Amino acid sequence: MIPFIWFTYLTIIIFSLGIVNILIKRDGINLVVGVELIVNAALINFISGSAYILNNNGAVYGLLVLITAVLETVMLLVLLLVYFDHYGSLDFSRIRNLRG
Amino acid sequence: MIDLDELTFIIISSLMISDIILILYSKKLIHTIIFLFFFLLMVASIFIVINSVFLALAELFIYNGGIVVLLTLGASIATDTFEDSKVKLYILLVPAIILLLLSIMAIKFNFSTISQYSYQNLGMSILSSYVFLFFIVAIVSIATALSVVYLLSKEDRT
Numbered sequence: 264m265i266p267f268i269w270f271t272y273l274t275i276i277i278f279s280l281g282i283v284n285i286l287i288k289r290d291g292i293n294l295v296v297g298v299e300l301i302v303n304a305a306l307i308n309f310i311s312g313s314a315y316i317l318n319n320n321g322a323v324y325g326l327l328v329l330i331t332a333v334l335e336t337v338m339l340l341v342l343l344l345v346y347f348d349h350y351g352s353l354d355f356s357r358i359r360n361l362r363g
Numbered sequence: 364m365i366d367l368d369e370l371t372f373i374i375i376s377s378l379m380i381s382d383i384i385l386i387l388y389s390k391k392l393i394h395t396i397i398f399l400f401f402f403l404l405m406v407a408s409i410f411i412v413i414n415s416v417f418l419a420l421a422e423l424f425i426y427n428g429g430i431v432v433l434l435t436l437g438a439s440i441a442t443d444t445f446e447d448s449k450v451k452l453y454i455l456l457v458p459a460i461i462l463l464l465l466s467i468m469a470i471k472f473n474f475s476t477i478s479q480y481s482y483q484n485l486g487m488s489i490l491s492s493y494v495f496l497f498f499i500v501a502i503v504s505i506a507t508a509l510s511v512v513y514l515l516s517k518e519d520r521t
Contacts, residue, residue: 265372265412268469273376275465280383282458292392292438296399299430300383303406306422314413319485322418323493329421330500334507336430340437341511353441 270311277304291343291353295336302332371412379405392438400431417485 281300284293306325313321343353350357365373382402389395403426410419489497 264366265368268472269369269372269376270413271469271472272466273379275462275469276380277383278465279458279462280380280387282461283455284383284387286454286457287387290392290441292434292441293395295434295437296386296395299399299426300386300402303403303426307406307409310410310415310418311413314415319488322415322485323489323496325418326421326489327493327496327500329418329425331503333425333429334504336433337511338507340433341514343437344440345514347440 267311267315270307270315274304274308274311277301277307289354289356291339291346291355294355295339295343298339299332299336302328302335306332368412372409375405375409375412379409392441393435396431396434396438399434400427403427403431 278301281297281304284297284300288294288297306328309321309325309328311321313319313325347353379402382398382405385398386395386402389398403422407419407422407427410416410422
């Protein structure tokens with residue numbers, strides 16, 4: 264039987280690498296990919312917790328996270344499309360309107 | 364002695380982490396999306412290892428079938444090439460601190476009472492205890508669809 268703490272360590276590593284991906288990449292698609300990595304880390308944590316803590320609350324929450332992640336990705340991609348229409352690029356470093 | 368479950372977990376998780384490292388080092392967007400596809404396959408297989416086949420299928424259909432295709436369409440509009448990002452090294456302290464704090468929390472947590480569980484009555488649980496949450500998710504889905512239609516059909520898009 265797989266120890267539960269292995270899942271916890273795996274999700275911690277995936278979560279941290281997702282944050283690294285968001286921090287070091289500058290284009291919008293890689294931002295979405297980083298968010299997907301973080302969401303999948305949460306998903307593995309929910310579902311492994313549900314499998315090991317003897318009830319299915321985590322599985323239901325995992326399903327909800329799965330559905331909500333799709334909606335969030337669709338909205339991010341539409342915002343990227345609008346951003347691309349406005350700036351002609353997906354490079355986020357071109358956003359200078361909010362600088363003081 | 365390591366048994367077959369643990370060996371499977373080690374192989375899948377090492378493939379998963381190597382996929383993420385390839386995502387971090389890939390220069391082209393399409394390579395990033397291909398590595399993301401394999402990462403999501405590994406996530407689905409780890410769900411099968413812990414006996415939750417329904418969620419593995421949902422992951423395959425939704426992520427590998429839907430989101431990867433959406434990201435490919437999104438990458439096809441990115442015509443510009445990106446330079447190597449100049450990252451200040453102290454920014455990487457943030458994920459390092461998060462990794463450290465979460466590892467300490469995982470070490471402190473008591474895992475001794477945990478035993479393995481097979482999924483039963485998942486549908487009953489969804490339709491009895493969590494109907495309200497699914498109702499909220501349905502409303503959010505409709506709001507997302509309307510927002511997408513509104514954002515993409517504005518007349519003053521240039």
